[in-house]
Amino acid sequence: MVSIAIIGRPNVGKSTLFNRLVGRRLALVDDQPGVTRDRRPGEARLLDISFEIVDTAGLENAHSESLSARMREQTEEAIRISDLSLFMVDVKTGITPEDKDFAEVARRSGAKIILVANKSEARGSDSGYLDAYSLGLGDPVAISAEHGEGMGDLRDAIVEALGLDRLRGYEREEDEAITDVPVSEDDDGPLPYDDSKPLRMAIVGRPNAGKSTLINTMLGQERMLTGPEAGITRDSISVDWEWKDRKFKIFDTAGLRRKARVQEKLEKLSVADALRALKFAEVVVIVLDVTIPFERQDLTIVDLIAREGRAPVIAFNKWDLAEDRQELTKELREKTERLLPQVRGIKTVMLSGETGEGVDRLMQAVVETHRIWNSRVSTAKLNQWLDRTTAHHPPPAVAGRRVTIKYMTQVKTRPPTFMLSTTRPEAIGASYSRYLINGLRDVFGLKGIPIRLGLRKPHNPYASKKKRSS
Structure with missing residues (x-):
């Protein structure tokens, strides 16, 4: 697939153009410069052509150890690997010395460049448009990323640079949230496990826990921006990866802090983007x-993932800093069981994102958890277990009246969801529901994932007749 990068200094409208081309508000947009930090790819369509578009961090002059310098390295890498770059300038503000510096960098790279003059709809932008010729990048294409003006001219410039044949015949893959998969109550066999589709995996955690470093180690390249500063990642970035012939789509997310500490508008947008990534994920590390x-x-965070119904795996990172590993492992696993009863049996992996130790164990845990999350238990086995369980520990009587449980069936997977038919659903308390859920975990191997249990009254076919006769 053809890859096109959007480059330029900060705050010229790169992310606004990115969102317009992908048709969704995927990239964070704000008035302050430097919002985008990592390379963010998306599937773009412009009139009759399709391509991969890559949003990049704004190019800035900075010393080599700074965050801005590392952001610039990511952008230069995007220029290097892309088929074409859209060099964007703000003609409303006018051409700046930074524009001239980076135009020189772009020319020296030898990459194909289209000069894009953004905000051309603004009053007084004509002088800035004419100044753009001084950059030596050819005729500028006048557009308004915010209002959608000039998109036809941009399409023609892209086709002229790359050729129409390379830009056609690609259908966009829609990012749809994972929904519950219904299971027929009459189906007594297990569902076949489908490992042909890419497994969607999100990496979440507090700021500076090492999420981006872990992903870079997995990919074997400095794909995500990292450093000692907390909160570097802002956008939720997805990358494709393969492990042992299994395809994955990995989402790196912004660090999640306590709600009371999230004050700035930009951080709120980052957190909302991270939460959105959870809805697209199947397994969340x-x-x-x-x-x-x-x-x-x-x-x-773990409680949120359980409520969303996603399959969780815990990765204890920075294991290379641990001293008494045996004692620490025992302590961490004890705390996991005690503090996270809602996902009892959750898989835990000790690893180092810096050195790569434990990454294979993590991926094995991810695949196993995903398989459990897709599990289906036959109705016959469920009810045999239910008969034994209720005989051993019947539901509590309420006001002297016994509660009769008719049967149980699994109605959904991802996560496993069960429906219990009982004469008095309101009398089944939370403690008895937990007792049944824990039994399901232990007997059917559904450990470490959220389980949902619904209650309903059995259908009475004569209820409507009684109403008519009375």
Whole structure:
């Protein structure tokens, strides 16, 4: 697929153009410069042509150890690997010395460049448009990314640069949230496990837990921007990866802090983007810093994932810093069982995102958890188990009246969802529901994933006749 990068100094409208081309508000947009930090790919359509578009960080002059310098390296890498770059300038503001510096960098790269003059709809932009010729990048294409003006001219410039044949015949893959998969109540056999589609995996955790470093180690390249500063990642970035012939789509997300500490508008947008990524994921890896595990926010994140019905795996990162590993492993697993009863039996992996130790164990845990999350239990086995369970520990009587349980069936997978038919659903308390859920976990191997249990009254076919006769 043809790859096109959007480049330019900060705050010229790169992310606005990216969102317009992908047809959704995927990239964060704000008035302050430097919002975008990582390379963000998306599937773009412009009139009759399709291509991959890559949003990049704004090019800035900075010393080599700074965050801005590392952002610039990511952008230069995007120029290097892309088939074409859209060099965007803000003609409303006018051409700046930074524009001239980076135009020189773009020319020296030898890459194909289209000069894009954004905000051309603004009053007084004519002088800026004419100044754009001084950059030596050819005729500027006048557009308004915000209002959608000039998109036809941009399409023609892209076709002229790359050829029409390379830009046709690609259908966009829609990003749809994972929904519950219904299961027929008459189906007594297990569902076949489908491992042909890419497994969607999100990496979440508190700021500076090592999420982006872990992904870079998995990919074997500096794909995500990393550093000692907390909160570097802002957008939720997806990348494709393959492990042992299994395809994955990995989402890197912004660090999640306690709600009371999230004050700035931009951080709120980043957190909302991370939460959106959870809805697209199937398995969610919660990265915990082994030096300060199980902060209150860590527990909140796991609870959120369970309520969303996603399959969680815990990765204790920075394992290379641990000293007494045997004792620490025992302590962490004990705390996991005690503090996270809603996902009892959740898989935990000790790893180092820096060195790569434990990455294979993590991926094995991810695949196994995904398989459990897709599990289906036959109705016959469910009810044999239910008969034994209720005989051993019947539901509590309420006001002297016994509660009769008729049967149980699994109605959905992803996560496994069961429906219990009982004469008095309101009398089945939370403690008895937990008792049944824990039994399902232990007997049918549904450990470490959220389980949903619904209650309903059995259908009475004579109810409507009684009403008519009375």
